[in-house]
Amino acid sequence: MTQLIWNGLFVGSFYALVALGYTMVYGIIRLLNFAHGDLYMLGAFVGFGVLSVAGGLATGLGFVALLIVMIISMLVTGTAGLVLERVAYRPLRGAPRLSVLITAVGASFALEYGMRLVAGPNPEVYPVRLAGDPVNLLGARITVQQVSLILIAILLMAGLQWLVMGTETGRAMRAISQDPTAALYMGINVDAVIARTFFIGSALAGAAGVMAGGYYGKIDFLMGFIIGLKAFTAAVIGGIGNIKGAMLGGLTLGLLESIGTAWIGGQWRDVFAFSFLIIFLTLRPTGILGERVTERV
């Protein structure tokens, strides 16, 4: 049981990292960024590319190397998020919702199959593995690497929380999410702040991508599809648009999945998670922490 909870928390922290980007972008411009899961995939591949180029040097350093690679890959995916926003989403701001959603699907497709063109259709094996020796703790097998990955995730989330609640950019973000027009009148550079939001959200997804690559060891160009869906589920469970909710939702989904799979079998993992999405939307569409959102006309 402890093992299940531990596994759930571990996977949940990945979900939470990806869900954060989803929820930030949704909170600020009400856009479901379907390509978000693919930025996670991009992050994993950038990490893979850097590690392959660095070669023996990196494998020797192990964990530290992975940290450096993670930062590089966060910068790259962040920039990719910026470009995506500038090229695909900004021209459509104010357009009907359907058009923006379709654009997001197109962006996701382009990223996935663009990566397939670059890296080929077969899965790649990460050169650095974070297997490590397990330590027994209250009956759960825990590795040092798992603990450090969770710590990194927590640090990133804490940093984000500080950024949103404690800085001027964060205040601008919150202002835009409440009322973009009024924010504009108050002298906030709305475009710049939205671009920054995309950068941060995408960078977090990139970090999660490298962590997943290092931990699971295998990456492929469609890996972002399922995680994107799961992250959305996590964001909905926590209350979409709510940053703490995304963290809570990620952990909740991780735990539910881990316990659910032990109960009904691993092959039903995804069905279980998405059924939760549907159940949650039926019973409590605003999520655990979400407030009642009225549709504004």
Added chain:
Amino acid sequence: MTTNLATSPARARALFDRIQQNRYLGLVGLAVALLAPFITATNYALSVMTSALLFVMLAVGLNIVVGYCGLLDLGYAAFFAIGAYVSGILATRYGWPLLATVPVVIVAAVVAGIVIGGPTLRLRSDYLAIVTLGFGEIIRVTANNLTITGGPSGIYGIPGIMLLGVDLSGPVGLYYTCVVVVALAVLGAARLGRSRLGRAWRFIREDEDAAEAMGINTYRVKLAAYIGGAIWGGLAGILFGAQLSAISPPSFTFLWSALILMAVVLGGMGSTPGVVLGAIFISVLPELLREAADYRYFVFGILLIIVMIFRRQGLWPARAVERQSRRDRRRAEEHDVRKGKEVVP
């Protein structure tokens, strides 16, 4: 001569408009479909054309949801899968003839539509997009894991269609069956789009709040669109099983749903001729461009973005104004006559 050149774009546009408004357009399309096998009737050509027809049916069905009602359904392949699996299981395990499975498939599609659409359509419309995406995965993974669906290897040995003792399972028979069914499906969807319900759908697409204020029960009407799409998808699934005689989970991935969406968007959301041509284009293009297979989906993704930014109405846009039906025109004339107005011929 020079004036001719200068006006040619305008002239081309006028010509295009005339073609678009032609009431015999559908008949011309049907004639082309009926006569195509007389030009080339190799097994390969027939199978490509049958697949294109199925794709047309799917695109027209998705057009009800996306084009008319403006709801984004990203798991349309799920209904396709439900139709194919329900009819396949009944036909292979219980020995039903394929035609007898039609009512069951319709019921299954409606139930699935209510299960997914029921809770989500009350919420913001973008929730529907992602829930349907999840639903597509649920159906595929379920089909992969159950024993009754044959697991990863799927169902094989699905019989062809028999109608009144006539065997329609050969490539030619199947092709013409598909022509008839798909023609009816296209006609049905187009008529539905022009009906009272269709007007409500388009109203909701343009402005949901205004539609609600006008007394349209938006939830019920949206659910009707979603269920309509589900039925079209399910029926296409039966034909799919009949064509391939074997179905397995990899046939129903997100890629399919995305390609169908691509056909609808590219052709012109809400425009029947546009969607039909879009579907034919999307399904036949890969056969013509075999070498470019790797680039295909990448280009499709980019194309979706470009179409949305620069030409949202698609290549063959839907008309904004409805053509008056003959009955309506006659009624209007009678009305004018009764009022003593001069009837304009």
